[in-house]
Amino acid sequence: MCGIVGYTGGEACVPILLEGLEALAYRGYDSAGVAVFDGEKISLCKAQGQLSNLSVLLREQPLAGSCGIGHTRWATHGEPSYVNAHPHMDDAKQIALVHNGIIENYQNLKQMLIQKGCEFVSETDTEVVAQLIGSLYMGDCLSAVLAAMRLMEGSFALSILFYDEPRTIYCCCKDSPMVVGHSESASFVASDIPALLPYTRDVCFMEDKQIAVLRPDGVDYFNEFGLPIEKTLTHIDWDVEAAKKGNFEHFMMKEIFEEPVAFKKTLEQYVSVKELRLKTDIFPWSQEEAAALKKLSIVSCGTAYHAALLGKKFIERMAGLPVEVDIASEFRYGDAVLEPGDSLMVISQSGETADTIAALRMANGRGCRTVAICNVIGSTIAREAETVLFTYAGPEIAVAATKSYLTQLIVLYLTALDLAQKRGRMSAEAVASRILEMAAMPERMQRILDNRERIQYFASRAFSVKHVFFIGRGIDHALAMEAALKLKEISYIHSEAYAAGELKHGTIALIEEGSLVVALATQPELLKKMASNMEEVRVRGARVLAVTNGPADGVAANSHEQWELEPMEETLTPFCAILPMQLLAYYMAVQKGCSVDRPRNLAKSVTVE
Numbered sequence: 001m002c003g004i005v006g007y008t009g010g011e012a013c014v015p016i017l018l019e020g021l022e023a024l025a026y027r028g029y030d031s032a033g034v035a036v037f038d039g040e041k042i043s044l045c046k047a048q049g050q051l052s053n054l055s056v057l058l059r060e061q062p063l064a065g066s067c068g069i070g071h072t073r074w075a076t077h078g079e080p081s082y083v084n085a086h087p088h089m090d091d092a093k094q095i096a097l098v099h100n101g102i103i104e105n106y107q108n109l110k111q112m113l114i115q116k117g118c119e120f121v122s123e124t125d126t127e128v129v130a131q132l133i134g135s136l137y138m139g140d141c142l143s144a145v146l147a148a149m150r151l152m153e154g155s156f157a158l159s160i161l162f163y164d165e166p167r168t169i170y171c172c173c174k175d176s177p178m179v180v181g182h183s184e185s186a187s188f189v190a191s192d193i194p195a196l197l198p199y200t201r202d203v204c205f206m207e208d209k210q211i212a213v214l215r216p217d218g219v220d221y222f223n224e225f226g227l228p229i230e231k232t233l234t235h236i237d238w239d240v241e242a243a244k245k246g247n248f249e250h251f252m253m254k255e256i257f258e259e260p261v262a263f264k265k266t267l268e269q270y271v272s273v274k275e276l277r278l279k280t281d282i283f284p285w286s287q288e289e290a291a292a293l294k295k296l297s298i299v300s301c302g303t304a305y306h307a308a309l310l311g312k313k314f315i316e317r318m319a320g321l322p323v324e325v326d327i328a329s330e331f332r333y334g335d336a337v338l339e340p341g342d343s344l345m346v347i348s349q350s351g352e353t354a355d356t357i358a359a360l361r362m363a364n365g366r367g368c369r370t371v372a373i374c375n376v377i378g379s380t381i382a383r384e385a386e387t388v389l390f391t392y393a394g395p396e397i398a399v400a401a402t403k404s405y406l407t408q409l410i411v412l413y414l415t416a417l418d419l420a421q422k423r424g425r426m427s428a429e430a431v432a433s434r435i436l437e438m439a440a441m442p443e444r445m446q447r448i449l450d451n452r453e454r455i456q457y458f459a460s461r462a463f464s465v466k467h468v469f470f471i472g473r474g475i476d477h478a479l480a481m482e483a484a485l486k487l488k489e490i491s492y493i494h495s496e497a498y499a500a501g502e503l504k505h506g507t508i509a510l511i512e513e514g515s516l517v518v519a520l521a522t523q524p525e526l527l528k529k530m531a532s533n534m535e536e537v538r539v540r541g542a543r544v545l546a547v548t549n550g551p552a553d554g555v556a557a558n559s560h561e562q563w564e565l566e567p568m569e570e571t572l573t574p575f576c577a578i579l580p581m582q583l584l585a586y587y588m589a590v591q592k593g594c595s596v597d598r599p600r601n602l603a604k605s606v607t608v609e
């Protein structure tokens with residue numbers, strides 16, 4: 001949601017700002033703008049809609065200067081429009097700033113500023129911040145930013161240009177991500193790493209209420225009291241190409257194709273494939289702690305929540321440990337019973353999801369043992385959890401999570417194996433046989449990708465369907481939840497996941513001639529039950545697509561099409577079964593002409609409530 005970039009150095013800043021904004025476009029936006037300091041004045045250029053509109057304007061009326069800030073806005077306060085687009089300035093035109101987040105007390109601040117004579121042109125909370133800093137500025141930029149931070153409630157990441165300090169950008173944040181890039185002759189800021197990758201991989205992650213003052217020759221950091229602080233540089237080893245589309249039409253397809261490699265990379269971090277054993281020390285619980293665990297809570301949002309649902313299946317089945325799974329936005333305002341010492345796991349690709357962070361902080365505050373599964377080094381969640389189990393998916397740009405989901409499943413599966421072994425529920429040999437099968441998974445996955453035409457062909461006939469029901473039992477039901485989300489979020493086709501056994505309790509009333517039912521039937525001991533459920537919907541006019549673990553009895557007669565996975569141990573099927581589901585969603589969306597990488601109304605990283 002919203003993207004910030006900033007640059008101060010020796011080069012013309014506009015191309016760098018535009019490239020950075022392009023790299024952040026995946027976060028979702030509806031308008032964009034830049035502010036450039038040309039040595040004499042700060043000039044703005046803003047445009048509603050696509051970034052290309054802004055580029056055209058900047059070609060027609062170029063802005064010269066080597067220090068500037070840019071923004072992609074995802075409307076919260078006020079409609080998407082030119083006037084509400086960032087950057088915003090104060091009345092005196094001394095300050096220009098861009099902002100991510102929500103200032104919760106902006107109405108009160110606005111009233112106070114109006115009484116002082118400020119005139120507002122936009123409906124945004126951001127303009128209030130610009131006017132606030134303007135009104136507090138008495139010749140010392142740092143003091144004005146510090147004073148404003150004390151008055152603002154809510155979340156913010158700010159990059160600010162002051163007319164009186166050429167070639168300098170002031171940055172600060174609270175509950176909104178911000179990363180500063182360092183190089184020999186320039187300094188950068190962005191709300192996410194991909195915008196910095198073409199220029200530097202040496203970065204500092206800003207923490208709440210810290211201030212960074214960027215100049216071409218370096219960055220000074222201050223704490224909330226204005227005292228200088230030292231910060232450590234983190235070197236990011238993501239490949240620049242990983243954040244580019246390459247020869248693929250969409251990031252989503254590229255990222256689906258990266259899944260076999262992401263699988264291998266993640267697996268190899270947690271197991272010795274050669275010795276077929278887990279690197280048990282990496283996992284959060286010692287043998288004694290694992291044996292003493294009474295339950296585990298997992299909290300996350302969206303796709304990461306669906307990964308948690310599968311994690312519950314893995315851990316309960318293999319380790320015999322009860323797992324409670326919650327949606328973070330429910331958990332944080334619910335009546336969670338958390339005692340000191342309880343274990344709580346959060347899952348987040350970005351590490352910046354506001355509700356998940358709140359859940360993590362709540363658990364930390366209550367003295368719980370916290371564990372995060374996270375893809376982004378240096379993100380808020382990675383910094384604040386007691387133990388982090390990283391996923392090695394690399395940058396994920398498409399809004400639809402694909403490779404991050406897969407890698408979350410791997411870490412959850414391996415956590416389940418580790419707990420199972422430490423709790424005496426699985427022998428080292430049994431674990432070794434799972435690892436052996438997992439090591440073969442990338443090749444199996446690749447074969448599914450190589451044979452994708454069948455899925456494409458199916459999508460080309462099915463894309464006009466109005467409703468799709470994904471049904472499954474046990475592990476398949478958890479996977480169905482994610483399959484339904486993928487389809488609805490990028491193709492806008494109404495899709496739901498149901499536990500197949502629940503159909504008769506109400507949902508089957510929705511089935512009519514032409515409904516599409518995708519039956520995930522990969523669990524051998526539940527196959528007969530699934531075959532009956534398929535029959536129930538088929539005889540009511542549904543078209544049934546079945547996904548099975550190898551050849552499966554009773555399925556052909558009750559389905560119109562069957563996609564067979566190569567046979568494998570039943571708990572491992574999600575690693576392969578998710579691929580055809582992601583591809584199906586992708587091809588349906590492409591057939592419908594949808595904006596696959598940037599679905600309407602959605603943002604990649606949900607950093608506000």
Ligand code: M6R
Nearest residue numbers: 302303304348349350353400401
């Ligand atoms: O970054 P996170 O994993 O915390 O994001 C959580 C959800 O917003 C995310 O999984 C979302 O549901 C997916 N992008 C949908 O594909």
